[in-house]
Amino acid sequence: MTPDQFQTLIAKVTGAIAGRAIDAQLADFLNERFPANGPEFRAIAQACSEAVAAGWMCDREHGGIRYGRVIKPTDALHGFSVDVVEMQDLVGPQHAHPNGEIDMIMPLEGDAKFDGHGAGWFVYGPGSVHRPTVMGGRAYVLYLLPQGAIEFTKQ
Template sequence: MDHKQDFHRQLAGLTAEIAGRPLDAALDGWLNATHAPGSAGYEALKAGCLAGIAEGWLCEREGGGIRYGRVFKAEDALHGFSVDVVDMQDIAGPHHTHPQGEIDLILPLDDGAATFDGRPAGWCVYPPGSAHRPTVAQGRALVLYLLPEGQIQFTKA
């Protein structure tokens, strides 16, 4: 079984649903209603992430106490989104801006209490031009993030 290819197909289906939509509060609400924790889509993406880590093709790099990696570059099959996954535990990552926005899928591990930027399991959408220092608190979480055209700019803030 090729888990990476299955994972790509799942993400292509998801990005088809969100392609062309503004990255805003409405998309955040729609994702959390349509692909909420416990839903088939959420659980399939979580299983894909866990399989990728177990097989070594996901979160294959480490820096500053964070495991990370770009799984797929932005491409037409993913409707212009790149896909990255980080594995963080009680840590703040490097500050960065999102020129075209960012869509995050928060996947708490262990007891499920971990938060990402104060948000529990589920989705978090940052609009174009937003910035943050990504922070996981209260445990360990995987965060899958979709970047339009793969755009991210790390800053010194």
């Protein structure tokens, strides 16, 4: 799995959501169009595992979280950036989503849940704030951020 191959996989998702509102209905759409047990979702999850093993994804670590921005905002992904984190039973740093955040939750061990949600898609709307939390095991979480916008806030 190369970064270019990974971007091609993600482009299928961003192409399907380009121009849509970043809201709960988008999560419903993604869970229907790209379900956790579907081939596209599984291909992206497998690609993440391969990329982490190859060392170019989640290549940083802080506070028990492995992370990294995999793709900066680009026209090829309709203005989205892609970040991937690996978390296990911990609470991450509080941050805000000026333009929203689209989360692809990929449990790896146990009954891992991200902010209370299992395998699949979850969406935070524009202006939302949270402390990302994975409990019940280990998971990758892929974040699609419109224009790459994220603001870490004081807790």
